[in-house]
Amino acid sequence: MKGRFGEFGGQYIPETLMPAIEELEKAFEKCRKDKKFNAEFQKLLSEYAGRPTPLTFAGNLSKRLGCKIYLKREDLAHTGAHKINNALGQALLAKKMGKTRIIAETGAGQHGTATAIAAAKLGMECEIYMGTVDIERQKPNVLRMRLAGARVNPVSSGSKTLKDAINECLRDWTASCENTHYLLGSVLGPAPYPEMVAHFQKMIGEEAKQQIKKAEGKLPKAIIACVGGGSNAIGIFKAFVPDKKVELVGVEAGGFGIEGGKHAARFADPKLGRSGVLHGTFTYVLQDKFGQIYNTHSVSAGLDYSAVGPEHSMLREMKRAQYTYATDKEALDAFKILSQEEGIIPALESSHAVAYALKYAKKCKKNDIIIINISGRGDKDLDTVIKEMGDSLD
Amino acid sequence: MIPLTRFEAQFKKLHSKKEGAFIPFVVLGDPNIETSFEIIKTLIDNGADALELGFAFSDPIADGPTIQEADQRALSHNINTDDAFELIQQIRSYNQKIPISLLIYYNLILQRGIGEFYSQAKQVGVDAVLAADCPVEEAEPLLKAAKENGIDQVFIVAPTTTKARLKKILAQASGYVYLVSLLGVTGARAALQTKTVKLIKFVKPNTNLPICVGFGISKPGHVKEVVGAGANGVIVGSAVIKLVKENLGDKEKMLAAVSEFASEMKAATK
Numbered sequence: 001m002k003g004r005f006g007e008f009g010g011q012y013i014p015e016t017l018m019p020a021i022e023e024l025e026k027a028f029e030k031c032r033k034d035k036k037f038n039a040e041f042q043k044l045l046s047e048y049a050g051r052p053t054p055l056t057f058a059g060n061l062s063k064r065l066g067c068k069i070y071l072k073r074e075d076l077a078h079t080g081a082h083k084i085n086n087a088l089g090q091a092l093l094a095k096k097m098g099k100t101r102i103i104a105e106t107g108a109g110q111h112g113t114a115t116a117i118a119a120a121k122l123g124m125e126c127e128i129y130m131g132t133v134d135i136e137r138q139k140p141n142v143l144r145m146r147l148a149g150a151r152v153n154p155v156s157s158g159s160k161t162l163k164d165a166i167n168e169c170l171r172d173w174t175a176s177c178e179n180t181h182y183l184l185g186s187v188l189g190p191a192p193y194p195e196m197v198a199h200f201q202k203m204i205g206e207e208a209k210q211q212i213k214k215a216e217g218k219l220p221k222a223i224i225a226c227v228g229g230g231s232n233a234i235g236i237f238k239a240f241v242p243d244k245k246v247e248l249v250g251v252e253a254g255g256f257g258i259e260g261g262k263h264a265a266r267f268a269d270p271k272l273g274r275s276g277v278l279h280g281t282f283t284y285v286l287q288d289k290f291g292q293i294y295n296t297h298s299v300s301a302g303l304d305y306s307a308v309g310p311e312h313s314m315l316r317e318m319k320r321a322q323y324t325y326a327t328d329k330e331a332l333d334a335f336k337i338l339s340q341e342e343g344i345i346p347a348l349e350s351s352h353a354v355a356y357a358l359k360y361a362k363k364c365k366k367n368d369i370i371i372i373n374i375s376g377r378g379d380k381d382l383d384t385v386i387k388e389m390g391d392s393l394d
Numbered sequence: 395m396i397p398l399t400r401f402e403a404q405f406k407k408l409h410s411k412k413e414g415a416f417i418p419f420v421v422l423g424d425p426n427i428e429t430s431f432e433i434i435k436t437l438i439d440n441g442a443d444a445l446e447l448g449f450a451f452s453d454p455i456a457d458g459p460t461i462q463e464a465d466q467r468a469l470s471h472n473i474n475t476d477d478a479f480e481l482i483q484q485i486r487s488y489n490q491k492i493p494i495s496l497l498i499y500y501n502l503i504l505q506r507g508i509g510e511f512y513s514q515a516k517q518v519g520v521d522a523v524l525a526a527d528c529p530v531e532e533a534e535p536l537l538k539a540a541k542e543n544g545i546d547q548v549f550i551v552a553p554t555t556t557k558a559r560l561k562k563i564l565a566q567a568s569g570y571v572y573l574v575s576l577l578g579v580t581g582a583r584a585a586l587q588t589k590t591v592k593l594i595k596f597v598k599p600n601t602n603l604p605i606c607v608g609f610g611i612s613k614p615g616h617v618k619e620v621v622g623a624g625a626n627g628v629i630v631g632s633a634v635i636k637l638v639k640e641n642l643g644d645k646e647k648m649l650a651a652v653s654e655f656a657s658e659m660k661a662a663t664k
Binding site for chain 2: 010011012013014015016017018019020157163164167170171175176177178263274276277278279280283287289290291292293300
């Protein structure tokens, strides 16, 4: 079925937006096969975004854990996260569609920054919606967006985080779709977004596969990535899905722990996490028994969201990927460990993947390889980390 | 002969009197259950020809700030699907004839169970359901349950709707066509867009269903304009809810304002 991942996915949006979605579907189908479009996109990736990003052998961490740890360095992409890949892809597509204005939601501010920067590069007008809670905890990114010429609209409804920023984007787009493209930042929302964003992120896994073959002559035992909406995870998983021996592990935000409901672990909480519809797609959603969407908690703004990309729901159902979680505390500890061992400061989002890798390594042998997707760099999180950990930094 | 539905009977009656339908929209349980019931009774007593009743939702993506706040007020008292149905049952006991349509987000139907939702809706006297975030492409399970329970499934036609989509929508719609008068979310606007009249003229020749215009209708002048252009009714939400919000501290004043506004709007349909 069109736009479905197994039973998940779909297009649950108001009629006013359907014609815009149909137009986007057509444009994406055309451009993904178009040589000229792909050449332009590749050029932007290599000359502007700094791709391919390296795969770094983490020697000290490997020694500490007793297996081989590699890091896929999306933190080294321009703007400091994988988000730039999709932002450039969609902005280029929007330009081909004749749109002059771009809007986007952002949680951690990485997608907002990437979008603002892609819009600046391609000469388009840009507005970003961001929850006031997130504006407070991700200030450096707010400044970067404004520097790149974007207007940042604070969103103070609901939980004042990513979910509410998406609501505002959809509302803006409902009034503006004739000249505006909504540049959604994750593998979420109505079709074709989940598939399109995955398409513009899949080079992460394609590169990693070549790089690990060259470095080790074999595929890894496991790939570990954090999952908010899940675009960095889909991006690195996709190329490895056919390689059944490679374990794919998504790590959700465990917040204060699953028990009290203060988390963003859609798969890990059987009480609150059920299939449902949010923001245009049928997938796993944290909600009460009547279907009201549950507000999430995570120390990491980029994982602080009530639903997960529908393709993840399918991969889990098929048992091709497994999903687990790391708590705020585990992520903060991992943040510190990777910084100290390797001199790489990971984003708090990526720190969740690192945290689980620390546990997973315990069941690994010396020659087993783990690739952790370092989806972004942690400079933006220093304020939060200092607030959470105080002087215990050293 | 199949008896007329409440909507059919009402539109037939209004047609013979050469009047348009005044259909106010409120959120069930806003600002609380008890006051909500009184607001709805006031609307019925002062000219409402039908009711559109909203189920409060945490993430109402098709709604502007006025209705979002109404949803939040209702949810702050923990209004849930059971409470909403109970309130509708009270309304139905108060008036057996007035057609009632629901405006709801898909997840609330899904979590109740689609079949169960429509069957409960029928039991409490609902005549039609509109799922704001369910386009015709995804509506098959809803259409099936609606049909089984003798409920009309209403769809939206927007200024962006293409001719091909209009055909698809009209092939499935029943009850009436909800024509969205502007490009954007719900909310009172100072003036109607020129698109509105054009859209009425675009849809009208393609369907026998009554056409009701909503989004942004807030003044008697708007009502005259769209009814004059051939619409069979107007749906008025944010303008009513604004009166609720402005008078939260004084229920008597609130009900007086709602009563006066409803009478003025109904008068403009004649």
